[in-house]
Amino acid sequence: MASFFSFINNIFCTNSVIDTSEEIETARSDSLKNHSISVCNLNLSINDNKILKNISVNIPNKKITCIIGPSGCGKSTLLKTLNRLNDDVYGIKIGGHIYIDGEDLFGKNVEITHIRKKIGLIAQRPTPLPMSIFDNIAYGCKINGIRKKSELKKIVEYNLRSAGIWEEVKNRLDDPASVLSVGQQQRLCLARGLAVNPKFILGDEATSSLDPVSSRLIENLFIKLKQKYGIVLVTHTLRQALRIADFVVFIYMGEIIEMGSANEMFEHPKEKLTKEYLSGVFS
Numbered sequence: 238m239a240s241f242f243s244f245i246n247n248i249f250c251t252n253s254v255i256d257t258s259e260e261i262e263t264a265r266s267d268s269l270k271n272h273s274i275s276v277c278n279l280n281l282s283i284n285d286n287k288i289l290k291n292i293s294v295n296i297p298n299k300k301i302t303c304i305i306g307p308s309g310c311g312k313s314t315l316l317k318t319l320n321r322l323n324d325d326v327y328g329i330k331i332g333g334h335i336y337i338d339g340e341d342l343f344g345k346n347v348e349i350t351h352i353r354k355k356i357g358l359i360a361q362r363p364t365p366l367p368m369s370i371f372d373n374i375a376y377g378c379k380i381n382g383i384r385k386k387s388e389l390k391k392i393v394e395y396n397l398r399s400a401g402i403w404e405e406v407k408n409r410l411d412d413p414a415s416v417l418s419v420g421q422q423q424r425l426c427l428a429r430g431l432a433v434n435p436k437f438i439l440g441d442e443a444t445s446s447l448d449p450v451s452s453r454l455i456e457n458l459f460i461k462l463k464q465k466y467g468i469v470l471v472t473h474t475l476r477q478a479l480r481i482a483d484f485v486v487f488i489y490m491g492e493i494i495e496m497g498s499a500n501e502m503f504e505h506p507k508e509k510l511t512k513e514y515l516s517g518v519f520s
């Protein structure tokens with residue numbers, strides 16, 4: 238219990254502007270001990286436009302963390318940085334550290350493919366590969382050296398089941414993925430992400446292009462999946478965050494204004510900006 242409280246305490250207390258080696262070591266060891274993603278004083282600018290400012294947060298494993306904030310505040314940029322998807326953006330400068338399992342995502346010898354195996358990203362709109370339903374899942378496994386058909390079959394079934402779509406596709410695995418509905422395609426993409434055995438799944442408004450039924454289906458999947466994975470979701474829908482978040486991070490103009498357990502944030506927000514955002518004064 239003590240470690241649980243110290244962990245919660247970390248979530249509240251890591252936002253600071255001073256980048257000391259002690260802070261960096263704390264972030265590194267937190268990520269190692271708690272299997273969390275520890276972000277320490279992350280600063281990001283594009284062409285001298287400061288987009289993320291002194292972001293420090295300990296994102297817990299096996300919980301759902303929702304990142305909320307008004308349009309343009311930097312939510313997607315933060316999520317992309319966790320997956321190193323904006324490395325190649327022209328004019329980008331990134332400072333600070335992000336640790337997962339004690340390993341710095343920006344470390345000198347870190348390979349991007351290695352990071353993407355640990356942290357998978359689901360986009361706003363489903364992006365199935367132009368191949369069969371089966372191959373969409375098997376593709377990543379084949380790249381990782383799994384060739385045996387029987388093993389691939391098991392992996393495909395397991396992950397389609399985990400993503401709650403097996404029953405709907407089990408008799409048409411050879412059909413092109415493009416024939417699936419948008420909601421089914423999003424669950425297929427989730428299955429594809431799960432198939433490489435990540436520790437964390439990131440979703441950038443992963444349900445915003447779906448109808449309410451498909452959206453709820455995915456929300457319920459996230460609730461199940463958090464037993465095994467850390468889940469980080471950017472959402473515009475406060476109701477969705479209310480339904481599924483364990484932890485909430487509120488960002489405004491590139492800075493974390495407040496973060497904490499969902500109950501605390503939604504019921505007793507401390508900061509004026511958080512109160513205004515949650516009550517719809519601005520969106």
Ligand SMILES: Nc1ncnc2c1ncn2[C@@H]1O[C@H](COP(=O)(O)OP(=O)(O)OP(=O)(O)O)[C@@H](O)[C@H]1O
Pocket residue numbers: 283288306307308309310311312313314315326
């Ligand atoms: N590649 C880029 N080049 C220049 N500016 C960028 C780039 N990507 C993001 N930005 C800027 O960074 C800021 C944050 O953008 P970001 O997409 O992270 O916001 P967001 O919080 O996800 O917004 P939304 O809720 O509308 O999706 C914006 O001002 C945006 O214009």
Ligand SMILES: [Mg+2]
Pocket residue numbers: 312313314441
């Ligand atoms: Mg965005």
